[in-house]
Amino acid sequence: MGLRWHAVTAISLIYAYFATSRTSVLGFLASFLVAWVVQFSLFAVWAVILYPTFFSPLSGLPEPSGNGWVMGQWRRIVDERPGGPMLDWTNSIPNNGLIRFRSLFNQERIMPVSPQALKEVLVTKNYDFTKPSEFVTGLGRLLGIGLFLAEGEEHKHQRRNLLPAFAFRHLKDLVPIFWDMSREGVLVMADKVLAEAQQNSDEEKLPPKTAVLEISDWASRMTLDIIGVTGLGRDFGATKDPDNDLAKTYNVLFSPSPQAQLLGMLQLFLPGWVVNMLPIKRNSTVGHASAEIRGLCADLIASKKRRLAAKTLDDHDILSVALESGGFTDENLVDQLMTFLAAGHETTATAMTWTIYMLCLHPEMQDRLREEVRSRLPSLDADATAAPVSALDFDHMPYLNAVCNESLRYHPPAPMSLRVSAVDTTICDQHVPKGTRVMIVPLAINRSRELWGPDAGEFKPDRWLPYFEGDKGAASGHAASNYAFLTFFHGPRSCIGQGFAKAEFACLLAAWVGRFRFELRDEKDRDEGKMKIKGIITARPADGLWVKATVLDGW
Ligand code: HEM
Incomplete structure (x- = not known):
């Protein structure tokens, strides 16, 4: 309202x-x-x-107790990790599929928590629920007004034209590229560790061949290069260069600074164009960064178009597919590229960061995974052409797939998102007036005890392995419903890059764990509950993830 x-x-x-x-x-x-x-x-x-x-017609819905007189649950929402309070409410408030909570100034939010409620919001009544306007004015500057922010018929049209780039057959062909780039990236990382290890002083007490790395920065640079090559046909060279301009630009854009949070809050009350014009530093930083990325995307399009005109274009990256579809204007293509650049690298980098964290907490899982990787894949030192890998190699690595799935379940990189009802509608027969804000919270659903059982809050890759011969439940992690795994959403607005991300993630993780042993640098980080977790769209450790990485021999 x-x-x-x-x-x-x-x-x-x-x-x-x-x-x-x-x-x-x-x-x-x-x-x-x-x-x-x-x-x-x-x-x-x-x-x-x-x-x-x-x-409010929603006032009869179950809600958390302890509402502030004016601020509802706002204090908890900003103090805790993104999605944290909603996870608690999902597991503690009896409900019929919907929970209501109050946000800043008691603004109402409803949260679908049952498979039926999620199905209606994400699938059967998907177009009744749109992204709120502040997404367009706020996120639009980071993501471009591409597929992520399009609505209705425009969204259907864009999605149809982009889908061929994500077809199964095409993704299979990308696996050797993902592997090759992961391999090269890890070799750069290993050189860096070995060079630093030689300079370690005695006080640091690090084992041989070991150095301290900030993992999320490495993950971001590698995934940026991967989406550069496979999405846009351009190698940005960010893995080799820690000062890479584009990587630094994204680093600034996705840093959860207090000013970014303030702007996000103001978007709720003021028109987006007013917020974007406020004379504060974050606005000019985002403005410059966004202009830079737009310029880069426009250059890439111009160069591809020249090749398309000269009939020398034989690339299969996302940009080439979009260009050949003929369904986009140049201006719109720039927005699509911005979307894929941002949506396609921060998310996977966040998944990598959390997986390394979980494997540091569970060294026995790390060892088991390394064993499988080393027994199934050629060494990173092997010549890529002499020892090629294919999608099939990864299909035959059950523990790797189990660890990837469990990490995506336990730490969904995008822990929550928002919709607003565009019309008067219903969810599970509850009347939902036009303009109601609907919070979709993968973190809460992915760890719901109702959907996953009493061990929902435990990190257990084994739940993705068959419990007995022919056990079909393994494919869904033995959850009660397909809607229990919400990391990529479901339905017409689910993540178009899901298959891409999973294949890339498996390659990166296999290469990293095959070559390194990871341990947390700081003991205090073992307590996940006390970790500061923040983010814009994605949520990661606020101060980065610092680990001791040891280069291991024998593979
Ligand atoms: C682990 C990695 C990833 C995760 C967890 C993830 C998650 C998500 C989620 C939750 C959404 C829906 C958000 C919403 O509607 O509010 C989404 C949408 C989207 N994602 Fe991903 N994503 C990942 C990787 C990727 C990659 C690699 C790409 C591109 C190559 C990509 C491109 C997109 C696009 C374009 C959309 C908008 C789809 C639409 O609205 O039709 N994502 N993603």
């Missing part, structure tokens, strides 16, 4: 016009202000207290 600024201003003007003699400008202004403030105050009492408490 938003204040109707135009109506309030018009009523205030009319009041001031009739209430004053119109000879005094000051008198007119004072009356205008008084009328404005009175209306605003009445609205605030209605919107913040009366409506959510007594009049």
Whole structure:
């Protein structure tokens, strides 16, 4: 529910016009202000207290206790990790598929938590629920107004034209490229570790061939290079160069700074274009970064178009597929590329970061995974052409796939997202008025005890392996429903890059764990509950993940 600024201003003007003699400008202004403030105050009492408490059709839904008088559950929402309070509510509040909670100024949110409620929001009534307008004005600067932010018919059209780039057959062909790039990246990493290890001082007490790395930075640079080559046909060279401009630009864009949080909050109350124009540093940083990325994407398109015109284009990257479809204008293609660059590398890098963290907490799983990798894949030192790998090699690595799935379940890189009902509609027969905000929380669903059983809160890759010969439940991690795994969402707006991300993730993880042993640098990080986790779209350890990486021999 938003204040109707135009109506309030018009009523205030009319009041001031009739209430004053119109000879005094000051008198007119004072009356205008008084009328404005009175209306605003009445609205605030209605919107913040009366409506959510007594009049909302959603007020009968179960909700967490301990609401602040004005701020609802806001304190918890900002203090805890993204999605953390919702996880707690999902597991503790009895419900019929929907939970309501109140956010800043008691704004109502509803959260679908049963398979039926999720199915309606994501699949059967998907187009009743759109992305909120602040996504377009806020995220649009980072992601471009591409597939991620398109709606309705425009979304269907774009998705249809982009799908061939993600077809199964095409993804299979990408696996050797993913592997090759993972292999090369790990060789660069290993050189760096060995060079640093030679300079280790005695006080550091690090084992031989060991150095401390910040893992999320390495993961981001490698995934940026992978999406560069396979998505856009350009190698950005970020893995080899820690000062790579594009990597640094994304690093700044996705850093959860206090200013970024403030802007995100203001987007809830002010028109997006006003927020984007506020004279604060974050705005100019994002403006410059976004212009730089746009320029880069425009260059790439121009160069591909020249090759397409000269009939020398035989690439299969996402950009080439989009170009050949003929379904996009140049301007729109720039937006699509921005979307794929951002959505296609931060997410997978976050998955890598959390997986290394979990494998540090569970060294026995790390050893088991390494054993499988080393027994199934050629050494990283082997010549890639002499020892090629294929998608089939990865299909035959059950533990690798189990670890990847479990990590994506336990730490979904994008822990929550938002929708708004575009029309009056229903979820599980509950009336949902137009304009209601619907919070979709993969972190909460992926760890729901109702859907996963009493061990939902444990990291257990084995749940993805068959418990007996012919056990079909392994494919869904033995969950009660397909909707229990929400990491990539479901339905027409599910992640188009899901297959791409899973294949890339498996290659990267196999190469990293095959070559290195990872241990946490700081003992205090063992307590996940105390870790500061923040993020814009994706959620990672706020201060990075610092690990001791040891280069291992024998493979
Ligand atoms: C582990 C990695 C990834 C995760 C966890 C992930 C997760 C998601 C999620 C949850 C959504 C839906 C968000 C929403 O609607 O609010 C989404 C959408 C999307 N993702 Fe991914 N993603 C990953 C990797 C990728 C990759 C590698 C690409 C591209 C190569 C990609 C491209 C997209 C696009 C274009 C959309 C918008 C789809 C649409 O609205 O039709 N993602 N992703």
